[in-house]
Amino acid sequence: xxxxxxxxxxxxxxxxxxxxxxxxxxxxxxxxxxxxxxxxxxxxxxxxxxxxxxxxxxxxxxxxxxxxxxxxxxxxxxxxxxxxxxxxxxxxxxxxxxxxxxxxxxxxxxxxxxxxxxxxxxxxxxxxxxxxxxxxxxxxxxxxxxxxxxxxxxxxxxxxxxxxxxxxxxxxxxxxxxxxxxxxxxxxxxxxxxxxxxxxxxxxxxxxxxxxxxxxxxxxxxxxxxxxxxxxxxxxxxxxxxxxxxxxxxxxxxxxxxxxxxxxxxxxxxxxxxxxxxxxxxxxxxxxxxxxxxxxxxxxxxxxxxxxxxxxxxxxxxxxxxxxxxxxxxxxxxxxxxxxxxxxxxxxxxxxxxxxxxxxxxxxxxxxxxxxxxxxxxxxxxxxxxxxxxxxxxxxxxxxxxxxxxxxxxxxxxxxxxxxxxxxxxxxxxxxxxxxxxxxxxxxxxxxxxxxx
Amino acid sequence: xxxxxxxxxxxxxxxxxxxxxxxxxxxxxxxxxxxxxxxxxxxxxxxxxxxxxxxxxxxxxxxxxx
Numbered sequence: 001x002x003x004x005x006x007x008x009x010x011x012x013x014x015x016x017x018x019x020x021x022x023x024x025x026x027x028x029x030x031x032x033x034x035x036x037x038x039x040x041x042x043x044x045x046x047x048x049x050x051x052x053x054x055x056x057x058x059x060x061x062x063x064x065x066x067x068x069x070x071x072x073x074x075x076x077x078x079x080x081x082x083x084x085x086x087x088x089x090x091x092x093x094x095x096x097x098x099x100x101x102x103x104x105x106x107x108x109x110x111x112x113x114x115x116x117x118x119x120x121x122x123x124x125x126x127x128x129x130x131x132x133x134x135x136x137x138x139x140x141x142x143x144x145x146x147x148x149x150x151x152x153x154x155x156x157x158x159x160x161x162x163x164x165x166x167x168x169x170x171x172x173x174x175x176x177x178x179x180x181x182x183x184x185x186x187x188x189x190x191x192x193x194x195x196x197x198x199x200x201x202x203x204x205x206x207x208x209x210x211x212x213x214x215x216x217x218x219x220x221x222x223x224x225x226x227x228x229x230x231x232x233x234x235x236x237x238x239x240x241x242x243x244x245x246x247x248x249x250x251x252x253x254x255x256x257x258x259x260x261x262x263x264x265x266x267x268x269x270x271x272x273x274x275x276x277x278x279x280x281x282x283x284x285x286x287x288x289x290x291x292x293x294x295x296x297x298x299x300x301x302x303x304x305x306x307x308x309x310x311x312x313x314x315x316x317x318x319x320x321x322x323x324x325x326x327x328x329x330x331x332x333x334x335x336x337x338x339x340x341x342x343x344x345x346x347x348x349x350x351x352x353x354x355x356x357x358x359x360x361x362x363x364x365x366x367x368x369x370x371x372x373x374x375x376x377x378x379x380x381x382x383x384x385x386x387x388x389x390x391x392x393x394x395x396x397x398x399x400x401x402x403x404x405x406x407x408x409x410x411x412x413x414x415x416x417x418x419x420x421x422x423x424x425x426x427x428x429x430x431x432x433x434x435x436x437x438x439x440x441x442x443x444x445x446x447x448x449x450x451x452x453x
Numbered sequence: 454x455x456x457x458x459x460x461x462x463x464x465x466x467x468x469x470x471x472x473x474x475x476x477x478x479x480x481x482x483x484x485x486x487x488x489x490x491x492x493x494x495x496x497x498x499x500x501x502x503x504x505x506x507x508x509x510x511x512x513x514x515x516x517x518x519x
Contacts, residue, residue, distance in 0.1 A: 190461045343462035348484035379482050385463045 061224030068209030084204030095172030108142035118213025169338035188386030231257035246319035281311030284391025328399035
């Protein structure tokens with residue numbers, strides 16, 4: 001059973017050039033129906049027809065970066081694919097295999113025309129003959145909304161194909177998506193060639209996240225300087241953020257870059273209890289102790305200062321009543337199980353790391369165990385065909401950094417903190433625990449202070 | 454021309470011949486998979502590196518020219 005945050009919709013306001021938020025989510029039907037083409041064009045205007053150069057320059061000026069997690073400058077990707085001499089392809093990567101993310105599903109199921117507009121603009125810019133939308137098998141709402149949208153888009157110059165596939169964590173990785181679309185298993189491949197050189201059907205292929213394409217659809221209409229009216233100088237525009245955990249109203253919110261973390265939590269109804277940490281960037285992301293995290297803004301320059309990035313836009317708030325060590329153990333156990341099983345260091349390394357962290361949470365192991373885990377994380381990094389092990393070890397290292405001081409307390413006192421219920425597809429916590437004491441948590445002030453630095 | 458070793462981690466099955474032939478640049482992790490030295494292969498070891506590449510039963514070891 002997939003547990004996802006409720007989709008929250010900011011109040012639909014009449015939009016005059018979108019000079020405030022929401023931009024992407026403007027006019028979204030709170031009832032859940034996909035926006036019709038007529039309503040979409042009433043709100044945003046018709047699909048513009050910029051030349052390839054105009055579009056790529058506007059995207060470059062806007063400073064837009066990919067929203068799938070890699071944070072790559074979108075204009076550079078467009079240029080790389082446009083430079084290929086052969087006919088190219090555009091792939092909308094709607095896999096969204098990060099269990100804590102809901103933004104792509106929200107866009108695809110409710111605002112399909114915005115994403116498809118972006119895909120068409122990108123296709124024109126790179127000279128693509130075909131647009132393929134890749135979805136997970138379970139994304140029924142997205143599939144139905146896109147099918148309905150494609151049927152009424154008579155003016156599109158390029159055909160759109162919908163493809164569904166298995167939903168494992170690594171199935172959404174670029175090379176896995178291309179391999180799957182080419183008839184292979186949905187598993188990462190050993191790159192190069194990179195998809196922009198040789199991807200779908202051997203063509204130069206632009207793979208973009210749905211949110212990135214939706215942003216392109218707005219930049220093409222309103223321009224780069226409009227895009228930069230929101231956000232910071234280094235991180236302009238707005239972003240969709242999936243907020244979950246110890247907040248009153250978990251869901252997807254559109255926020256300007258530069259928004260203070262405290263305002264971000266308030267947007268999600270505020271925290272339900274004192275927080276000990278935020279997980280920024282999802283399961284490939286990093287834990288940041290709440291004292292530091294709450295002083296940050298949602299902006300690359302702030303996040304980078306504490307060694308993290310927004311990734312695919314996931315923020316999870318961990319309350320004081322939960323156990324960070326246990327939650328981290330469940331997540332790394334999940335990530336170990338999600339290995340595609342192709343590369344030895346990922347298969348055996350993540351399993352060993354997960355077992356060690358699970359043992360620490362259950363009171364076995366101390367500083368030596370922690371040192372061993374940190375040796376393994378440094379050895380495993382960069383040794384898979386895809387970045388799955390890299391993201392997993394980054395997560396573990398941040399867990400050791402933020403919750404490492406609680407390891408010895410866990411060896412002394414059995415931890416019975418209740419599970420926080422982080423979404424882990426197909427993987428419930430290893431064993432149920434009773435509500436009660438979290439070593440290093442409430443009632444253990446000395447350790448708690450250390451854990452929240 | 455500088456040369457660098459690279460491994461295809463999908464093809465590698467941890468046979469370990471490369472470590473036997475080129476311990477100067479390759480060591481094993483706790484599970485028997487090779488960890489390669491990031492630095493360029495020194496000229497005096499290029500011959501041995503080629504031997505290790507040729508010996509790999511799964512053709513997973515690659516010597517790149519840069």
